[in-house]
Amino acid sequence: MFKIGEFSKLMQVSVRMLRYYDEIGLLKPGKIDKYSGYRLYSIEQIPILQKIILLRDIKFSAPEIAFALEHWDEHFMIQQLENKKEKIQAEIRLEEQRIDKIKIAINAFKNKEIITNCNVSFKSIPSFIILSLRKVIPTYNCEGILWTELSRFVEQEHIEIVRQSNNNLAIYHDEGHKDAxxxxxxxxxxxxxxxxxxxxxxxxxxxxxxxxxxxxxxxxENIGLAYQSFAYWLEQHAQYKMTGLNRQVCHRGPFEEKNPNNYLTEIQMPVIEKSKKIH
Structure with a gap:
């Protein structure tokens, strides 16, 4: 058997971590010398520690590792690894979005372009017929999933759509902005x-x-800044107030443009004059 220091060197795991795994019950020493109190590890424990190291390095928590060790078999572990992969991919997408926001903020500071003004025009929007799909989705960033489902349905059902650049819209039914x-x-x-x-x-x-x-x-990512600039516009035009549900119309997006810098989105916000009542 190996003393804890020897086992640490051979397995390239710190003594501190081996003691931690002992404390939380992940990997108890094979034996504790009754005279010296030394923790001793056997060759049979190497595969267990290898599994712990593998799962630790791919961001399994200690409880997740313990559960995996108890239920270790090929089918179960493949499913657990697939689940972890999807979770990490979601985290990566979130971090990439944060990086994009950082880039936008850096450019704004460099160019002194933290937007407080925006060009607002008024339109009268008539009623028109739409084919729509409404769902509660995890975040606004998942909206593309709805568009993919809608496009597939239009194609499968051979639905005749109006062919123009602004023939699509997204409507947001929550009273305020939500994180999830x-x-x-x-x-x-x-x-x-x-x-x-x-x-x-x-x-x-x-x-x-x-x-x-x-x-x-x-x-x-520019859309958030546009909404913020709209707040300044409302402050400067105090005769108007928001009412109803805001919309977004995609004039050019990922279905038409590979380069996001060429996207064109129209934000539509219903407003009324404060002196007038809604009928």
Missing amino acids: DVDVEVGVMVKKIGKNKDGFTFRETEKIDRMACMMVYGPY
């Missing part, structure tokens, strides 16, 4: 009402008499 479990509806303009199926719904949109509209150029 967001209620989003995506839709495309169609020429006629069809039969609802599998969560896909044909409906007429609401007519909006006065819609405040802003064009946002570049990657979707």
Whole structure:
């Protein structure tokens, strides 16, 4: 058997970690010398420690490692590794989004372009027929999943859509911004009402008499800054207030452009004059 220091050298694991694994019950010494109190490890414990090291290095927590060791078999571990891979990929996407925000902030500071002004135009938006899909999704960044499902349904059902650059819209049904479990509806303009199926719904949109509209150029990360600049616009134009559900129209996006710098998104915010009442 090996003393803890010897086992540490051979397995390239610190003595501190071996003692920690002993304390939490992941890897108890094979034997403790009754005279010296030394922790002793056997050759049979090497495969167990190898499994612990593998799982530790791919971000399994101590409880997850303990559970995996208790249920170790090929089918179970493949599923556990797939789950961990998906979780890490989601974390990577989140970190990449944070990096993009950092880049935008750096450019803004360099160019002194922290936006407080925006160009707002008014439109009267008529009611029109859309085919829509509305779901609660994990975050706003998952909206692309809805668009993919909607596009697939349009193709499979041979639905005739209105062919124009602004024939699609996303409507956000939550009262305020949410960090998770967001209620989003995506839709495309169609020429006629069809039969609802599998969560896909044909409906007429609401007519909006006065819609405040802003064009946002570049990657979707710019949209947050545009909403913030709209807050400054409302402060400067105190006669208006927001009402109803905001929309976004994609004029150019990932389906048309490979370069995010070429994206063009229109933010639409219903507003009324404060002196007027909603009918």
